[in-house]
Amino acid sequence: MKNNEVHAQFYSNLYKDQKNTDLIMKVSKEPLKDVIKWYDYAREVLNCKIKSLFFRLHSSSSEHRQTIDWIAAQNKTMKFTSVLNEIEELDDDLKYFMETIQILEGFYLMVNKHKDDFRIEIPGKPKCLHIGNAQFIDYNQLLRLKSPVIVLQKSILTNEEINRFLRSWMSCETHLDLEALQINILGPNAMNEIMDLPHEKTNALNLVQAFYDYHMIRQVINEMFTLKRCNGKKRATVTTGRSGDDWTLYLVVH
Numbered sequence: 001m002k003n004n005e006v007h008a009q010f011y012s013n014l015y016k017d018q019k020n021t022d023l024i025m026k027v028s029k030e031p032l033k034d035v036i037k038w039y040d041y042a043r044e045v046l047n048c049k050i051k052s053l054f055f056r057l058h059s060s061s062s063e064h065r066q067t068i069d070w071i072a073a074q075n076k077t078m079k080f081t082s083v084l085n086e087i088e089e090l091d092d093d094l095k096y097f098m099e100t101i102q103i104l105e106g107f108y109l110m111v112n113k114h115k116d117d118f119r120i121e122i123p124g125k126p127k128c129l130h131i132g133n134a135q136f137i138d139y140n141q142l143l144r145l146k147s148p149v150i151v152l153q154k155s156i157l158t159n160e161e162i163n164r165f166l167r168s169w170m171s172c173e174t175h176l177d178l179e180a181l182q183i184n185i186l187g188p189n190a191m192n193e194i195m196d197l198p199h200e201k202t203n204a205l206n207l208v209q210a211f212y213d214y215h216m217i218r219q220v221i222n223e224m225f226t227l228k229r230c231n232g233k234k235r236a237t238v239t240t241g242r243s244g245d246d247w248t249l250y251l252v253v254h
Helices: 002-015 031-046 064-074 091-100 139-144 159-170 188-194 205-213
Strands: 052-056 077-085 102-111 128-131 149-152 180-185 200-202 224-228 235-243 246-253
Touching: 031 064, 052 064, 064 091, 077 091, 139 159, 159 180, 159 188, 159 224, 159 235, 180 188, 188 246, 205 224, 205 235, 205 246
Parallel strands: 052 077, 077 102, 102 128, 128 149, 149 180
Antiparallel strands: 180 246, 200 224, 224 235, 235 246
């Protein structure tokens, strides 16, 4: 009960300043049962269906798979989905969710607690994939990510692996549909190894705007490097920025 009250307060604070948003908070002793009852009523009155989903795995919950099955029974395809697992190692439940629900537009995944050998495939091709703790994404799995926009925070990929990824993009071996990439790096000096490939320096204002348009970086203050694909059809521009203590590599394709 206390856990539900904490979440209710969290969402109340999250949405309180948003205009044109009606937020109904209800604390329940049987959340799943009451949500099903409320949704059945709303669907009958408003003829609506679930398009966006926020799903948080709880250490105290024994209803994860039941909840996932119910969601899938309403709509197996979601436009926007956030999945958080910050409390306990619930790898199997998370994998079951990934196998059951398809995400089309935006997918935010945060997995702070998992087993040492944790691996999970990201199915489908959501337009934007944002992984808040990407320590489980190795180089081979990066190559399997198909989303046009990819954001990897807390990545463990090395400078050499990022360099290899850029080379594979330049040679048309992978990620033909890539539009933007954001990934943390060790620091500004990492660019010496990462950019050890054919490139041109640029300061084009339209590329500065492109980084802003993808909500990556408000102001470009570091050097920009442009890469060219071997077929000459696409270019990608790379820069870096700092957020707090972290350095990040930003890439946009044009």
